[in-house]
Amino acid sequence: xxxxxxxxxxxxxxxxxxxxxxxxxxxxxxxxxxxxxxxxxxxxxxxxxxxxxxxxxxxxxxxxxxxxxxxxxxxxxxxxxxxxxxxxxxxxxxxxxxxxxxxxxxxxxxxxxxxxxxxxxxxxxxxxxxxxxxxxxxxxxxxxxxxxxxxxxxxxxxxxxxxxxxxxxxxxxxxxxxxxxxxxxxxxxxxxxxxxxxxxxxxxxxxxxxxxxxxxxxxxxxxxxxxxxxxxxxxxxxxxxxxxxxxxxxxxxxxxxxxxxxxxxxxxxxxxxxxxxxxxxxxxxxxxxxxxxxxxxxxxxxxxxxxxxxxxxxxxxxxxxxxxxxxxxxxxxxxxxxxxxxxxxxxxxxxxxxxxxxxxxxxxxxxxxxxxxxxxxxxxxxxxxxxxxxxxxxxxxxxxxxxxxxxxxxxxxxxxxxxxxxxxxxxxxxxxxxxxxxxxxxxxxxxxxxxxxxxxxxxxxxxxxxxxxxxxxxxxxxxxxxxxxxxxxxxxxxxxxxxxxxxxxxxxxxxxxxxxxxxxxxxxxxxxxxxxxxxxxxxxxxxxxxxxxxxxxxxxxxxxxxxxxxxxxxxxxxxxxxxxxxxxxxxxxxxxxxxxxxxxxxxxxxxxxxxxxxxxxxxxxxxxxxx
Ligand SMILES: Cc1cc2nc3c(=O)[nH]c(=O)nc-3n(C[C@H](O)[C@H](O)[C@H](O)COP(=O)(O)OP(=O)(O)OC[C@H]3O[C@@H](n4cnc5c(N)ncnc54)[C@H](O)[C@@H]3O)c2cc1C
Numbered sequence: 335x336x337x338x339x340x341x342x343x344x345x346x347x348x349x350x351x352x353x354x355x356x357x358x359x360x361x362x363x364x365x366x367x368x369x370x371x372x373x374x375x376x377x378x379x380x381x382x383x384x385x386x387x388x389x390x391x392x393x394x395x396x397x398x399x400x401x402x403x404x405x406x407x408x409x410x411x412x413x414x415x416x417x418x419x420x421x422x423x424x425x426x427x428x429x430x431x432x433x434x435x436x437x438x439x440x441x442x443x444x445x446x447x448x449x450x451x452x453x454x455x456x457x458x459x460x461x462x463x464x465x466x467x468x469x470x471x472x473x474x475x476x477x478x479x480x481x482x483x484x485x486x487x488x489x490x491x492x493x494x495x496x497x498x499x500x501x502x503x504x505x506x507x508x509x510x511x512x513x514x515x516x517x518x519x520x521x522x523x524x525x526x527x528x529x530x531x532x533x534x535x536x537x538x539x540x541x542x543x544x545x546x547x548x549x550x551x552x553x554x555x556x557x558x559x560x561x562x563x564x565x566x567x568x569x570x571x572x573x574x575x576x577x578x579x580x581x582x583x584x585x586x587x588x589x590x591x592x593x594x595x596x597x598x599x600x601x602x603x604x605x606x607x608x609x610x611x612x613x614x615x616x617x618x619x620x621x622x623x624x625x626x627x628x629x630x631x632x633x634x635x636x637x638x639x640x641x642x643x644x645x646x647x648x649x650x651x652x653x654x655x656x657x658x659x660x661x662x663x664x665x666x667x668x669x670x671x672x673x674x675x676x677x678x679x680x681x682x683x684x685x686x687x688x689x690x691x692x693x694x695x696x697x698x699x700x701x702x703x704x705x706x707x708x709x710x711x712x713x714x715x716x717x718x719x720x721x722x723x724x725x726x727x728x729x730x731x732x733x734x735x736x737x738x739x740x741x742x743x744x745x746x747x748x749x750x751x752x753x754x755x756x757x758x759x760x761x762x763x764x765x766x767x768x769x770x771x772x773x774x775x776x777x778x779x780x781x782x783x784x785x786x787x788x789x790x791x792x793x794x795x796x797x798x799x800x801x802x803x804x805x806x807x808x809x810x811x812x813x814x815x816x817x818x819x820x821x822x823x824x825x826x827x828x829x830x831x832x833x834x835x836x837x838x839x840x841x842x843x844x845x846x847x848x849x850x851x852x853x854x855x856x857x858x859x860x861x862x863x864x865x866x867x868x869x870x871x872x873x874x875x876x877x878x879x880x881x882x883x884x885x886x887x888x889x890x891x892x893x894x895x896x897x898x899x900x901x902x903x904x905x906x907x908x909x910x911x912x913x914x915x916x917x918x919x920x921x922x923x924x925x926x927x928x929x930x931x932x933x934x935x936x937x938x939x940x941x942x943x944x945x946x947x948x949x950x951x952x953x954x955x956x957x958x959x960x961x
Contacts, residue, residue: 348525352378353386355758358776393689396768426733427764461596507754508794526791533557534720540842558893559900561760579725589694600657636918728762811882831881834890
């Protein structure tokens with residue numbers, strides 16, 4: 335076996351991940367841990383300052399309710415999420431996040447984040463719920479607060495450790511194991527409680543950007559389904575595994591469109607000039623009541639554009655020039671003021687990309703795009719798993735203790751596994767938390783997990799023989815490579831192992847062609863999904879034969895195994911839900927209509943660690959009383 339040193343770390347609370355959720359969890363948990371003499375340990379596969387989806391920065395905070403100013407109520411936010419998710423959301427979780435999110439945003443400001451304000455000192459809104467920020471250093475600011483809180487409470491942060499598996503003691507999670515991505519070290523984290531906060535997943539589906547563009551995607555390439563894998567392997571019940579997110583973005587560099595739609599009030603049109611949201615309005619009747627209420631759900635907006643593409647009316651365009659000129663028109667009488675306004679709008683357009691998707695600015699520059707002169711192409715991206723944004727996949731977690739709902743079996747945000755908590759992208763059915771809501775949910779989970787440790791946290795009982803078995807399995811790709819790499823002239827081609835890149839291509843091809851990816855125009859059916867399940871059998875067999883040349887490839891191997899589990903849960907749940915509820919995210923051609931009578935429910939699943947079998951189940955959607 336590869337000769338890795340084993341490092342043991344003992345802690346009270348383990349936080350897996352270092353993104354917005356983990357930073358929220360760390361900040362809050364450290365406060366309560368210090369009061370109770372407990373230790374908090376955070377472990378991230380990357381470096382906290384720039385890890386996760388906010389690594390590059392953001393130009394807007396997408397969840398701010400504005401209760402202080404009387405702008406909205408928490409109930410308004412619950413109604414908004416219910417509408418956008420076509421009726422399927424855990425309203426107790428959404429409510430809990432919404433009632434805490436404003437205070438999180440005020441903390442961000444206190445920590446140094448520049449939130450735009452107007453002449454009256456009020457926050458500048460991009461849309462109803464979104465605040466404009468100078469967000470290039472957003473992640474650094476939030477990470478700094480988490481680091482300070484952990485240091486102040488005597489906790490520890492481990493960076494560049496890839497968490498591979500949960501450590502289990504029956505139905506109780508007692509920590510995690512993983513390996514350093516820089517040194518030959520295998521880590522065993524023993525914990526009384528664990529929070530899964532390792533983000534969502536990308537590259538489960540074949541991306542549009544292949545070949546020279548490979549690696550470019552809307553969702554950052556470093557989140558690879560670890561939250562889903564970790565919670566599933568622990569035996570946790572999962573929810574909304576069928577709900578993927580497909581954003582429509584500027585084509586090929588995936589630049590954000592929010593500022594264009596919300597701030598600049600731009601229109602999106604087909605190549606023939608028709609505005610699909612207007613031309614195809616009647617289609618929305620088929621998706622009542624959600625299609626007829628405002629705002630129109632993101633998937634339905636996608637769907638109308640996709641119908642244009644299906645009819646050969648592409649490319650689709652964002653009317654940037656029209657929008658900019660319309661705003662500047664108000665200054666037409668004064669040429670100097672007009673010129674100044676045009677300059678200001680032009681620079682806002684570029685800054686929007688430079689804040690969070692620099693490559694889109696590169697692409698515009700490379701293609702001589704002047705947004706004030708000519709429209710720019712947009713397209714639906716490939717599917718992603720991101721429970722904190724407009725997707726919803728994640729673990730099924732216990733609701734807040736003070737609300738009267740049937741969704742309570744433990745501490746807030748605890749999974750159906752004892753001692754295991756999930757938040758942000760890792761918890762399901764509570765979409766639209768975004769950066770601020772994920773941080774708020776992390777805080778909720780952090781506080782609840784410390785409460786669990788104080789009240790119930792027995793010392794972790796870890797079977798070291800099992801850990802040794804895990805170590806052997808986790809490092810086996812290195813051994814397999816070593817044993818067989820000299821048997822062929824080209825070490826990339828070998829009958830005894832498969833390298834992670836080729837393995838990933840197989841997974842992506844399977845998902846793309848059978849599970850409703852880009853090349854199948856986001857359509858699938860029972861027959862296609864059944865075939866996908868047949869192919870998964872072979873893929874899973876071959877995952878035992880992954881080979882790795884070095885530490886980097888070892889990480890790639892495990893990233894792909896995590897992706898594979900996310901993919902399988904997705905296919906199984908799309909098969910289970912016999913209707914089409916989110917056209918624009920996926921369309922089941924054999925059950926093309928929404929079926930409120932039979933499928934206004936959560937589709938949940940669970941992998942049983944004892945038997946290795948999957949169980950699928952329906953769970954009721956219970957609206958929050960009075961909302
Ligand atoms: C392209 C894009 C644009 C967005 N735009 C906005 C916006 O404008 N405004 C807004 O408010 N929100 C926006 N969001 C949403 C926001 O980024 C997410 O809601 C938020 O980052 C979710 O937090 P998280 O901690 O769950 O995941 P992340 O912040 O992504 O963090 C995941 C963490 O897990 C770590 N990790 C992953 N795997 C492992 C492993 N195996 N072991 C250890 N660590 C691991 C990662 O390194 C990272 O630290 C956007 C998201 C995306 C993808």
